[in-house]
Amino acid sequence: MAEDIKSALFDATPSWNGFNYQGKVGLYVCLKMILAKLDDMDKDSVDFIGFLNSHTIEYEWIEDFSIKQNGSYVSLHQVKHKAGEGFGDHISAIVTILNRKLCRLSETDFNKYIDLNIDYTNCADATERRDLLFDQIKSKFDLLIDAGYLDDNHRLMDNWTDIEDDIDGISEAHLTRLLTEFDAFSNNTFGESKTYFHTAERVLAPRKNINDYAGIPAQHHATVNGLRTLSSLDVYLDFDTQTEYELALSDQSLMDIIIDLISQLLAIIHPLENIEADDISLYFTSLNDVIDKHIAKRHDNIRQQNNQGEGFQELRECISFLNLFTPLKRLLKNQNDDYWECFCKKHFEQAFSDQIQRIEQRIDNANNVELNKKRILNLEYFRKNILCQYSCSSLLALISPHESNNTSKGMYYGNIINPYLIKDVFLRLIQELDSVDTLLIKANDSFTYHPSTINLQSNDAEEWQENLEIYKHKISQNNAITSLLDASHLVVQTSPGHDVSGESVALQNIIEAIDAEATVDIDHRTNNVNNIKFESLENAIRIISNE
Numbered sequence: 001m002a003e004d005i006k007s008a009l010f011d012a013t014p015s016w017n018g019f020n021y022q023g024k025v026g027l028y029v030c031l032k033m034i035l036a037k038l039d040d041m042d043k044d045s046v047d048f049i050g051f052l053n054s055h056t057i058e059y060e061w062i063e064d065f066s067i068k069q070n071g072s073y074v075s076l077h078q079v080k081h082k083a084g085e086g087f088g089d090h091i092s093a094i095v096t097i098l099n100r101k102l103c104r105l106s107e108t109d110f111n112k113y114i115d116l117n118i119d120y121t122n123c124a125d126a127t128e129r130r131d132l133l134f135d136q137i138k139s140k141f142d143l144l145i146d147a148g149y150l151d152d153n154h155r156l157m158d159n160w161t162d163i164e165d166d167i168d169g170i171s172e173a174h175l176t177r178l179l180t181e182f183d184a185f186s187n188n189t190f191g192e193s194k195t196y197f198h199t200a201e202r203v204l205a206p207r208k209n210i211n212d213y214a215g216i217p218a219q220h221h222a223t224v225n226g227l228r229t230l231s232s233l234d235v236y237l238d239f240d241t242q243t244e245y246e247l248a249l250s251d252q253s254l255m256d257i258i259i260d261l262i263s264q265l266l267a268i269i270h271p272l273e274n275i276e277a278d279d280i281s282l283y284f285t286s287l288n289d290v291i292d293k294h295i296a297k298r299h300d301n302i303r304q305q306n307n308q309g310e311g312f313q314e315l316r317e318c319i320s321f322l323n324l325f326t327p328l329k330r331l332l333k334n335q336n337d338d339y340w341e342c343f344c345k346k347h348f349e350q351a352f353s354d355q356i357q358r359i360e361q362r363i364d365n366a367n368n369v370e371l372n373k374k375r376i377l378n379l380e381y382f383r384k385n386i387l388c389q390y391s392c393s394s395l396l397a398l399i400s401p402h403e404s405n406n407t408s409k410g411m412y413y414g415n416i417i418n419p420y421l422i423k424d425v426f427l428r429l430i431q432e433l434d435s436v437d438t439l440l441i442k443a444n445d446s447f448t449y450h451p452s453t454i455n456l457q458s459n460d461a462e463e464w465q466e467n468l469e470i471y472k473h474k475i476s477q478n479n480a481i482t483s484l485l486d487a488s489h490l491v492v493q494t495s496p497g498h499d500v501s502g503e504s505v506a507l508q509n510i511i512e513a514i515d516a517e518a519t520v521d522i523d524h525r526t527n528n529v530n531n532i533k534f535e536s537l538e539n540a541i542r543i544i545s546n547e
Helices: 021-038 046-054 087-101 107-113 126-147 172-190 218-224 251-269 277-303 321-329 337-364 369-385 392-398 409-416 419-430 461-477 482-486 508-516 537-544
Strands: 055-061 063-069 072-080 194-199 448-450 489-492 504-506 531-536
Touching: 021 046, 021 055, 021 063, 021 072, 021 251, 021 277, 021 321, 046 055, 046 321, 055 277, 055 321, 072 087, 072 172, 087 172, 087 194, 087 218, 107 126, 107 172, 251 277, 251 321, 277 321, 277 337, 337 369, 337 392, 337 409, 337 419, 369 419, 392 409, 419 537, 448 482, 448 537, 461 504, 489 537, 531 537
Parallel strands: 072 194, 448 489, 489 531
Antiparallel strands: 055 063, 063 072, 504 531
């Protein structure tokens, strides 16, 4: 027997990041609320600062994201990227929303509060233990209904506080705590809040009454009987008439509307500045980075089971609207370090997203499904464990040892953000390797591989040799990438049949630069390793993977 009701207290699956569709929809809602408030208030007023401090966005707890004011829920938001246009395609999500909106006590939440001390001796496996637990919980629910604490749909009765009946096998203190905290949670979360259903595709209005759709449980029939919209329950889908948000936004439409909101906000915050379109996109990157770092921390807390509170009093960290407004107050047009970091972040994240989408398309086309799923996991593992250790500008510099920062900043950063090279050289290496924890990848005690974005591919043998010599010269002249000294091999992309395993490049300039600064790092003195060998991408993957 399976569980009937999903708990409202549901944490994230720690895989997505703040630059995905879900993170962007949350940003859209926050920016729209901030802009609407600025129509009525001055950006420097006490009231507006109070608004920013009192409002937060909470990702992946109860719903995909929620908006809160002083800890109370204002709105709940469910997000589906690709789920179909028919109302019937969303029945499972609709039922989950109804269960939560109608404040039904779940078996999972009951089990968090009440220990039934069940004897599992005669259960052969986990399935039998789960079914026995469910049966025991169901019997207690029946007693709670008979006593008048709950109605037939597992909702609290209005007069439940007047009931004094004992429930066999449940202590009075535990029962009172469960029902009291469930009541407070329900009122705070669902009492005054609205629920919005966001999709990347249009959702068509129901073609029949909602209660007639297969999958709508009998206990909800009375609530939705004769309805072809849930707006009377403060639940809104794309086909409903409401003016708060656009609920059906394709990836491009979502980007366009966010950029427009940022543009309007910047015009208010910096009225005397002429901010170019390219710079506006950097503000978007800066805002998404706030969300991305928050999500990464959230997911780490999930993995570490680092939660605040228990039961219905569990809390999750939120992002203050103030933290989303602050990046907009900075001027990025001066091409300072913040500007170039946002510039690099923007292009790296786009390349990373494109690579993920490329692999997902292969999965959708049933091409090497398991292998491509593993590649996505490897990329996400890199993002979680390595990318967080670097700024994007420093990461791209490290994997571009052939690019010298002695040129103009615009030219230098423009060279190291090449999306083709990031995807087809660097990320192609990362996606093939399991559980890589450092940027320098050890294959064994002798070999350490340094990733790069160097592409030597050419169908012309003479051109290939010329390119190889050019890259060697550029690397030898670049004295900034000291991480090369800690590697035995530099991984490069090359054409089939072009062997680079016998090629190497001298690093004398780097060592001389280190000595010139009188480093105390003995390992980097001139009497140590002063060259690095080249290795093809394919060979590096094979050696590192022990194939």
